[in-house]
Amino acid sequence: xxxxxxxxxxxxxxSAPMRRSRVAILLLLPGLAYLGLFFLxxxxxxxxxxxxxxxxxxxxxxxxxxxxxxxxxxxxVAEYWPIFLRSFxxxxxxxxxxxxxxxxxxxxxxxxxxxxxxLQAFTLILVVAPFFISFLLRTLAWKQILGDDGWxxxxxxxxxxxxxDGHITxxxxxxxxxxxxxxxxxxxxxxxxxxxxxxxxxxxxSSDLYARPTTTFLKVTLPLxxxxxxxxxxxxxxxxxxxxINASDDFLGGPSxxxxxxxxxxxFLKLLxxxxxxxLSVVLMVIIMGVVTFYVRRSGTEDLV
Amino acid sequence: MAQASFADQGADLELSGIRKxxxxxxxxxxxxxxxxxxxxxxxxxxxxxxxxxxxxxxAGLEPPTRGRVLIGGNDVTHLKxxxxxxxxxxxxxxxxxxxxxxxxxxxxxxxxxxxxxDSDAHEALRLVELDHVADxxxxxxxGGQQQRVALARAIxxxxxxxxxxxxxxxxxxxxxxxxxxxxxxxxxQVGLTFVHVTHDQEEAMxxxxxxxxxxHGRIEQLGAPADLYELPKTAxxxxxxxxxxxxxGTVSSASARSVVVDVAGQSLTVPANRSVxxxxxxxxxxxxxxxxxxxxxxxxxxxxxxxxxxxxxxVSYSGVSTQYTVQxxxxxxxxxxxxxxDSGGPVAAGTQVSxxxxxxxxxxxxxxxTIDVTAAANDAQEG
Ligand SMILES: Nc1ncnc2c1ncn2[C@@H]1O[C@H](COP(=O)(O)OP(=O)(O)OP(=O)(O)O)[C@@H](O)[C@H]1O
Ligand SMILES: [Mg+2]
Numbered sequence: 001x002x003x004x005x006x007x008x009x010x011x012x013x014x015s016a017p018m019r020r021s022r023v024a025i026l027l028l029l030p031g032l033a034y035l036g037l038f039f040l041x042x043x044x045x046x047x048x049x050x051x052x053x054x055x056x057x058x059x060x061x062x063x064x065x066x067x068x069x070x071x072x073x074x075x076x077v078a079e080y081w082p083i084f085l086r087s088f089x090x091x092x093x094x095x096x097x098x099x100x101x102x103x104x105x106x107x108x109x110x111x112x113x114x115x116x117x118x119l120q121a122f123t124l125i126l127v128v129a130p131f132f133i134s135f136l137l138r139t140l141a142w143k144q145i146l147g148d149d150g151w152x153x154x155x156x157x158x159x160x161x162x163x164x165d166g167h168i169t170x171x172x173x174x175x176x177x178x179x180x181x182x183x184x185x186x187x188x189x190x191x192x193x194x195x196x197x198x199x200x201x202x203x204x205x206s207s208d209l210y211a212r213p214t215t216t217f218l219k220v221t222l223p224l225x226x227x228x229x230x231x232x233x234x235x236x237x238x239x240x241x242x243x244x245i246n247a248s249d250d251f252l253g254g255p256s257x258x259x260x261x262x263x264x265x266x267x268f269l270k271l272l273x274x275x276x277x278x279x280l281s282v283v284l285m286v287i288i289m290g291v292v293t294f295y296v297r298r299s300g301t302e303d304l305v
Numbered sequence: 306m307a308q309a310s311f312a313d314q315g316a317d318l319e320l321s322g323i324r325k326x327x328x329x330x331x332x333x334x335x336x337x338x339x340x341x342x343x344x345x346x347x348x349x350x351x352x353x354x355x356x357x358x359x360x361x362x363x364a365g366l367e368p369p370t371r372g373r374v375l376i377g378g379n380d381v382t383h384l385k386x387x388x389x390x391x392x393x394x395x396x397x398x399x400x401x402x403x404x405x406x407x408x409x410x411x412x413x414x415x416x417x418x419x420x421x422x423d424s425d426a427h428e429a430l431r432l433v434e435l436d437h438v439a440d441x442x443x444x445x446x447x448g449g450q451q452q453r454v455a456l457a458r459a460i461x462x463x464x465x466x467x468x469x470x471x472x473x474x475x476x477x478x479x480x481x482x483x484x485x486x487x488x489x490x491x492x493x494q495v496g497l498t499f500v501h502v503t504h505d506q507e508e509a510m511x512x513x514x515x516x517x518x519x520x521h522g523r524i525e526q527l528g529a530p531a532d533l534y535e536l537p538k539t540a541x542x543x544x545x546x547x548x549x550x551x552x553x554g555t556v557s558s559a560s561a562r563s564v565v566v567d568v569a570g571q572s573l574t575v576p577a578n579r580s581v582x583x584x585x586x587x588x589x590x591x592x593x594x595x596x597x598x599x600x601x602x603x604x605x606x607x608x609x610x611x612x613x614x615x616x617x618x619x620v621s622y623s624g625v626s627t628q629y630t631v632q633x634x635x636x637x638x639x640x641x642x643x644x645x646x647d648s649g650g651p652v653a654a655g656t657q658v659s660x661x662x663x664x665x666x667x668x669x670x671x672x673x674x675t676i677d678v679t680a681a682a683n684d685a686q687e688g
Pocket of ligand 2: 356357358396470
């Protein structure tokens with residue numbers, strides 16, 4: 001926007017935009033090819049699969065033919081809507097929890113440690129350190145800690161804080177806990193990137209204009225770090241709502257905590273019901289896209305960046 | 306403690322024994338200052354001398370290493386910025402980029418829950434002639450427009466003490482003059498106290514009741530503009546505020562009325578009450594417009610200092626007056642402003658001349674800061 005003033009000068013040379021657009025297309029080609037091959041083609045294949053019906057000429061399980069079977073969607077939504085609901089509730093709670101935990105961490109690194117580069121680097125490494133260990137191993141480690149034989153549960157039970165038949169794993173709490181834990185770095189990093197660039201003079205101006213620290217935070221710091229908050233919440237919410245590790249029986253979940261990801265996995269790998277797995281995937285994708293669009297519009301971040 | 310209404314009068318500001326050290330850098334050495342309520346106080350000084358730091362200490366954005374800040378008689382040294390009855394026009398503007406111009410201006414009023422914040426904000430914007438851009442974001446304004454918004458955002462709060470950090474620096478001459486008048490009007494109408502930092506000595510002289518010249522974290526001299534100009538106390542002030550011809554010499558004789566200084570063999574006299582010293586080494590000076598230039602040998606009145614044997618080195622004609630630089634073998638360069646009232650045109654370069662000026666226009670200065678002047682000039686170039 002600030003560059004609008006320069007627009008006049010460049011538009012005077014009429015041939016330049018033409019040349020530039022040809023170069024742009026050339027440069028875009030590898031990216032477009034990549035998108036076509038690895039995004040568009042699988043997407044089309046997924047949508048086609050979701051309309052398939054069982055092969056009438058074969059009794060093999062897992063043999064399907066294309067037949068525009070749109071009823072698949074009706075069946076999918078009718079059967080799985082409570083699980084969709086649970087997935088999004090879990091993902092939203094985990095996102096909010098990650099935001100509440102991640103924002104202060106990002107603030108601490110980006111604002112409080114401003115000017116002390118080595119401390120900043122060190123704390124950032126601490127934030128991303130979990131990535132050096134596999135996602136599965138980390139979650140399994142938590143299962144060890146939170147499991148029925150783990151020290152936490154045994155201690156709580158021996159202190160009678162927890163009933164003798166109580167569990168932590170297999171509950172909604174442990175699934176949301178796992179989601180929150182696993183996605184916190186995705187929340188912290190973009191918010192940090194935003195806060196790192198925050199000009200502290202705005203905060204001074206705010207306090208000069210009679211704003212208390214809390215008001216300054218709500219009226220200046222938070223709005224100015226909104227781009228980071230939006231990307232952080234999206235980077236957490238999107239993978240969390242499709243996650244199939246944390247909620248699985250083998251990890252922190254149980255039968256009553258199944259999320260869409262688990263159902264997609266089960267339909268695809270165990271029941272070999274490929275159309276249903278595809279239906280669930282497509283529905284999940286459409287809902288996420290709707291939520292994201294609504295969210296980005298509402299948070300008004302387009303003109304913030 | 307932030308008042309829920311506008312200040313109905315200014316508050317006086319007192320800084321006592323303020324010192325500010327940054328890690329490895331002494332920004333303010335020892336600052337004592339009293340700004341009476343309702344006065345327009347200008348802080349003038351070269352870049353990096355600590356003007357912004359002083360304002361930040363008053364606003365509560367920077368704690369002093371030592372010393373106290375009193376506003377309206379209350380010790381506010383440890384009071385948070387948002388509790389002080391002070392607003393600042395920041396040198397960097399610091400307009401909130403996520404808020405519209407109007408929201409920026411209304412920010413302070415809203416924080417104090419003052420009713421009619423928006424209409425007050427519109428009025429302040431009309432004052433700086435920017436009401437038509439009220440809905441824009443600050444990034445969509447020119448530098449000068451942003452500066453005026455920053456001005457409106459501070460003024461709209463009518464604080465008892467307003468700190469202005471070069472608030473007109475980005476404006477063209479016409480707008481600058483206009484804003485100077487507006488500022489002066491607001492200040493005198495409401496009787497607010499203004500502390501105005503500026504590089505522009507003309508601005509400081511025309512607007513302020515009191516001017517303080519600051520150098521290297523110290524106030525060199527403080528007083529009414531005319532006093533400061535007519536009788537500077539240090540070589541730095543004489544040079545920074547306007548232009549001066551300075552001569553360094555040794556006092557050869559002194560009486561109750563006058564001090565005679567030997568400058569490279571020439572005897573120059575300064576009234577005793579205009580000299581800071583009457584013995585030892587002394588720097589004396591005079592303003593170029595108080596000096597007269599005479600071609601050939603002329604009769605000089607007895608109450609004038611005269612230096613002979615100069616040669617006109619440079620002539621720069623500017624319509625109303627002509628500026629001559631006269632080269633003296635022993636004294637170096639002397640600048641003379643001559644009104645072009647007399648006919649006959651300017652004296653040509655190369656002419657042999659003498660220069661004279663009334664003794665009562667001469668001043669005797671503390672010169673221990675002459676070294677600092679060059680240091681400041683170097684700093685300014687680096688900064
Ligand atoms: N946070 C800081 N850390 C270290 N040194 C600082 C800091 N802030 C200012 N200084 C130094 O203190 C000195 C005074 O700075 P200040 O901003 O007050 O100058 P100024 O008089 O306002 O100059 P200008 O006219 O260029 O705005 C400068 O030499 C500057 O480098
Ligand atoms: Mg400054």
